[in-house]
Amino acid sequence: MDESINKIDLWRHLLHTSINNNKNLNSGVVLELSQKLDKVIVDVYKKQPSFNKNK
Secondary structure (H helix, E strand, O other): OHHHHHHHHHHHHHHHHHHHOHHHOOHHHHHHHHHHHHHHHHHHHHHOHHHHHOO
């Protein structure tokens, strides 16, 4: 689980850094980073025991 949390932190950091350094920012970059962050968050959520218990 720690590795997954590190991935979330990494993608969140990349997204925030891109937004803060928005000189060359375009919506495609924000969308791509947001989608990667969302995917990692969903993957971590699905691995939680409470999520699998209801299936």
